Amino acid sequence: MSDQVPAAKKPLRVGLFATCLVDLIRPRIGFAAAKLLKDAGCTVEVPQQTCCGQPAFNSGDRKTARELAAQVIEAFEGYDYVVLPSGSCAGQVSLHYPELFDGNAAWSPRAKALAAKTFELTVFLSDILKVTPRARFEGSVTYHDSCSGLRELGIAAQPRKLLANVEGLDLIEMKDPHVCCGFGGTFCVKYPDVSNKIVGKKTENIAASGAETLLAGDLGCLMNMAGKLSREGRDVKVRHVAEVLADMGDAPAIGEPER
Secondary structure: OOOOOOOOOOOOEEEEOOOHHHHHOOHHHHHHHHHHHHHOOOEEEOOOOOOOOHHHHHOOOHHHHHHHHHHHHHHHOOOOEEEEOOHHHHHHHHHHHHHHOOOOOOOHHHHHHHHHOEEEHHHHHHHHOOOOOOOEEEEEEEEOOOHHHHHHHOOOHHHHHHHOOOEEEEEOOOOOOOOOOOOOOOHHHHOHHHHHHHHHHHHHHHHHHOOOEEEEOOHHHHHHHHHHHHHOOOOOEEEEHHHHHOOOOOOOOOOOOOO
């Protein structure tokens, strides 16, 4: 019988795609995502990056979308996995990059390879790593299912499964958590009146739940709902789910001044 000790398993090398909004508006979400991945045993790197190209793609500008996608592929293809704290951006990379380069002999295989190892944060933690983050958050929360994450990637059970293990947290489901908040990226810019009516219905449901805090997985949606809640004078805190899971839920909420 051999007494040789098996070689230690090499940590997964994860490229964190922070996303534009996180980088520019709320970097804390990126730090929370990095902490969660490191706590799960991953080696985390944040390479130089740019927009995933979703705004251009959704606006029909395929040329710009391909140029941005090519930059992302070159920056991230060397990692074991690519993880994003955003369902919409993760969907752009994992679903639409192959579409953008369909028929391109040089880029199509690279786009497909990157897409296959790209995951939204809660999916990666729950379904791939199968970890349970240890955190504490005192109070009640309700969860909004962002459209891209839910409809493109099927994200619904994963964040709730992770939140169920947070000590002190009481998850209260709002009415119609799966219904759009009215953000929709460029939709809220093109159709502001319609967007405002949609988010108004959403904030009614948030308030009616009685929850003290609103959580979601996409910062664009969170900013939209936080803005409407603030204008209505509603006392509901708004945070990204990663902040709570990473035990960083005591910082100022979205829209609040930094201390």
